[in-house]
Structures are given as C-alpha cells and as structure tokens.
Amino acid sequence: MNPVRKTFLLSQALWAKYTVRLAPEAPGERHGIVSPSSFVPEASARPLRLVAIGDSLVAGSGVEHQDLALTPRIARKIADMVNRPVQWETHAKLGSTMRRVRYRFLPEVKGHVDILFICAGSNDVMARRSREDWLDDLRAVIEQARTRADHTIVCSAGQPHHSPKLPAMLRRELAHRIDWQTAASQRICREYGVDFVDVAHAELVSDFWASDGFHPSASGYEQASGLVVQAMSFLPEMTATIR
Template identity: 70%
Template sequence: MNPIKKTILLTQALWAKHTVRLAPEPPGRRSGVVLPSSPIAEAAVEPLRLVAVGDSLVAGSGVDNQSDALTPRIAQKIAEKTGRSVCWETYSKLGSTMRRIRYRFLPEVDGHVDILFVCAGTNDIMARRTRSEWIEEFTAVMTQAQALADHVIVCSAGQPHHSSKLPRMLRAELGKRVDAQTLDSQKICRELGIDYADVAHAELVPDFWASDGFHPGAPGYEQASGLVVNAMSFLPSLTATIH
C-alpha cells in the first residue's frame, strides 16, 4: 500500500476509534423460548436449541432491549418455518473477534445444540487481522462448532464500509477487506458443508441503521435475521410432523 495512503487510513481509523460512539449492549434476558403460531406446534416434538455466539450483532447493540435483537428474531423465524418451539441463548460481547469466540464463548457451550449460530468478523477487520490470521481462526472455530452442534450457520461481517459515520477513504478500504474476508469464509464453509449468510453485501432496508450509525436498528436486525434463516438449508429436516 502507498505509504501516504496507509498513513491517512491509520489516522482515520484512530479518529474513528475515539470519535464514533457505539451503541451499548441493551438490557434484557439473553435466553428465552419462542413458540410457533402454526397449529403444527401441537405435535409432540422436542423444542430446538439455538445457541448464538458472536460480537455486538449477537449482543444486540443498536436496539433498546435484547428481545428486539438478532437472535430472538432468528429463533422466531425458525419456529415459524419448522413448527417447533425454539429455546435460544447467546454468548456475546461488544467488540468480540473470532479469537474470543474460539477461546471464550464456545468452551462455555455445553449440552446438545441443534443449531449453532456464529457471527463475527467486523472487529477482526477493524483490528487489521491478516487474511492468514482470519483463515486460521475461522477454520478452528468452524471445526469446534461442528463438534458442538448438529447444524451450524455462519453470518458474515456487517457493513462498516457503508456506515456514514466513517470517512470515505476508510470505508473504501474496509469494503475491500470485507470482500476478501467474505470470500475466504465462504470457501471454508463450502469445504466443511456449513451454511453461510452473506449479510455484508445485502442491499440495506430503509432505516437499517441504529442511532449510532454503525449497528443495525430494529429494521436492520429484522432484515439480517431473515437473511440468516433463509441461508439455513437444513431447516426442512427439522420441521415438525404430526404422526
């Protein structure tokens, strides 16, 4: 990279770090149960267990309560598509990287997991992790995830490259890094047979952003939850049937 451009980008990144005020993690329960509205819910089947691990998108930054965050929205959509109740829980923290998921969150998950949702990447990009570092961490997390759960669904990084709170040159550089990270992640997921939801390149719905201009608001989480659930190729195998 051109030394002058690199200096400018580092300066802009430092400015953003000390200027952008990120929305905090909202209060509320980080676990719950959702029921499907379909009559098939009366079938005698076990609830599905959904565990989500990740960064601020899993932690719900951008909304006022955990009940409006990403994971319970995903759980509700799974319940509607399968006709089964879904017990959900989250392990997350603002600023988390794939390394934190690997060494902190996944070791905390025990018991049988039907669906494990992994969501991180933006903070690895902001921390300037190299592609080789990302590939190593991401592959390790995917291997751990498959050992813990029957089904794994992964979400890409968010869209920091479209945040109006960041300078234009920094956004352009972040966009390049998001593109590279997404391609690497998709390749690994294909090789391992893991479903992958590309949220980073979706056309955003109106009012997507929260007040901090960096995280999704309620409409953004609703859009993201739909993208994640639509990427779950395994859902038909989990659909309840009445015998």
Template identity: 55%
Template structure:
C-alpha cells in the same frame, strides 16, 4: 434499497498511500464515534410457533438455537435483547418449523473470532442450530487474513461437535457506516471483500452455509442511531437472511411442518 457498487482493486502504490490516512481516520473514529451499548434483557428464552414467549425453564423438547459472536449478536443498536438478532431468528424458526425454539446468545461488543473461539463457543453444547457471526472487529483490529482463517477453521472444527447444524454469517457493512470517514471506508471495503471471499471458501469446503450480509441490499432505516450498528429494521433484515439456510438445513419450510425425525 441500495446495492454496494463493485470496487475496482486499487494498485499497490494507491494502497500504500491510503493506509496512513485510514489509520488516522480510525483514530479519529475511536475518539468521536459513540457506539451503542449492548441492550439490557434476558439472553435466552423460548418462543412458540405463534410468537409467544415462554419461561426459559420450559425448554424440554424445544428446538435449540445458539448464537455466538460480536455486537451484531449481542444486539447493540436496539433497546432490548428481545429486539436483537437471536430472538428474531428464533421467531422465524418457530414459525417455519412449527416447533418451540429455545434460544440463547453468547456474545460481547468488540469480540473477534478468536474470542468466539476461546470464550463463547465452549459455552455451547448440543445445539440443534448454531449461528457463528463475527468479523467486523477482526477488520478494525487489522488482524491478518491468515489469523482470521485459522480462527474460523478452528471454530468450525469445534462447532461440528457442538451442534447438528452450523450457519456462518459474514461481517457487516462497516465500509458503508455513515459515521466513518471516506478513506477508512474504502480500506474497510477491500478488507471486507477479502475476508468474505476467504470465509465463503472455507465454509464451502466444509459444506457449511455461509450468509453474506456484507454485500447485500440494505433495508430502509438499516442504521441505528450510532450510525455503526443495525437498527431494529436492520436486525430483522439480517434475521430473515440467516434463517433461510437454517430452515433448509432442518428440512422445513416457512409454512411449518414437524421435522426432527432424528430426535
């Protein structure tokens, strides 16, 4: 595992000089980087504490996990939806709570937080746990920090009425993508740092757990074949990180114990 080294903030002149180079490198990346598609498979299901999969109709009494977001939620980089982030979280939650977990994914490749706000979040209702995961495409689209903050605030306002517990996950580590060029990666690191800091502050004010996967160690074999999205190992790493605050919020441990006292 490797930890991203601290970045010394560049001066104003250096930032101005980097910008056109980064824009040019982004154009090159759009033409040369072939992104992994969203994998096929069902985007909902039920998982038992022993890891078995049940038909989706058998959801009565199950803990409800919903996830909204971008390609990290849609599972780009793996071969099937069953290997993607949401069902991996569901398996860990089922094992940790001792309950069946009914999971559902609402996401698309290329989605920004604004699309989450207006398209995917309205599809969620009465979830026990809701994962919100976006940000990378906001960075790539050069949306302003003010726009990001507005959309995240609005998403959390809406999510509070749709789920008992909400967990937010940061953008990924695009600045370490092996298929992006050097100056673009540096600029993306600066923007990622700013977005992460703003997001953490918003979530802290609302007492919403925030998982920073933008500055963590990367598991061995983290990158998928496209060099842009996580592999199966990458999604397993992220699932483990995201599940911890979910179990804490639910009042359970990984050893498993009945928990839903208010249901």
C-alpha cells in the same frame, strides 16, 4: 500500500476510534423460548435449541432490549418455519473477534445444540488482524462447532464499510478487506459443508442503522434475521425429521 494513503487511513481510523460513539449491548435476558405463530402442540416433542455466539450483532447493540435483537428474531422465524418452539441463548460481547469466539464463547456452549449460529468478522477487519490468523481461527471454530451442534451456520461481517459515521477512504478500505474475508469464509464453509450467510453485501433497508450509525436498528436486525434464516439449508430437513 502507498505510504501517503496508509497515513491517511491510519489518521481516519484513529479519528473514528475516538469520535464514533457505539451503542451499548442491549439490556435484557440473553435466553428465552418462542413458539410458532400457529402452534400445534401435538406436533412437537421438545424445543429446538438455537445458540448464537459472536460480536455486537449477537449482543444486540443498537436496540433497546434483547427481545428486539438478532437472535430472538431468528428464533421466531425458525419456529414458524418448522412449527416447533425454539429455545435460544447468546454468548457475545461488543468488540469480539473470531479469536474470542474460539477461545471464550465456544467453550461456554454445553449440551446438545440443534443450531449453532456464529457471527464475527467486523472487528477482525477493523483491528487489521492478519489473514492467516483469521483463517486459522475460523477453521478451528467450525471444527469445534461441528462437534457441539447438529447444524452450524456462519455469518459474514456486518456492513461497517457502509456506516454513515465513517470517512469515505476508511469505508473503501474496509470494503476491500471485507470482500476478501467474505470470499474466504464462503470457501471454508463449503469445504466443511456448513451454511454461510453473506449479510455484508446485502442491499440495506432504508432505516437499517441505529442511532449510532454503526449497528443495526430494530428494522436492520429484522432484515438480517431474514437473511440468516433463508440461508439455513437444513430447515426443511428439520421440519420433516425432528420429533
């Protein structure tokens, strides 16, 4: 990278680090159970178990309560699609990288899991972790996930490259890094036969951003949850076969 450009980027990154005030993790219980809107009791035997692990998008930063966050919204949509209750839980922390997912959150997941949702990447990009480290961690996470869950779906980074709080040059550099990370993640997920959802390149709803200009609002999480569920290729199979 051009030394002058590198200096500008580093200065903008430092400015953002000490200027942008990130929304905290949403308060509230990080587990729950939801029933489908048109619940037919005799159609179900047990709730499906959805476990989400990852960064602030899973922790619900940007909304006032966990009920408004990403994972329970995903659970509600799955419940309506398969007409079964969904029991959900999250293991997440603001600022988490894929390495934290690998060594902290995955080991916390115990027992049978129907759907494991993995969401991390933005912090790896912003921390300028090497591509080699990212690939190593993602592969290890997917390999472990497949031993813990019947179905796994991996989510891309969010959209820090579109954050209205960040300087333009920094946004462009983040976009370049996220483009690479997204393509690499898609390729690895295909290799392992797990689903991947690209939220990093989705056209955002007009009120996507929370008050911190960095995390999703309630509307943003609603949009993201729809993208995640649409990418779950296994849901029709689950509807037909799980009893």
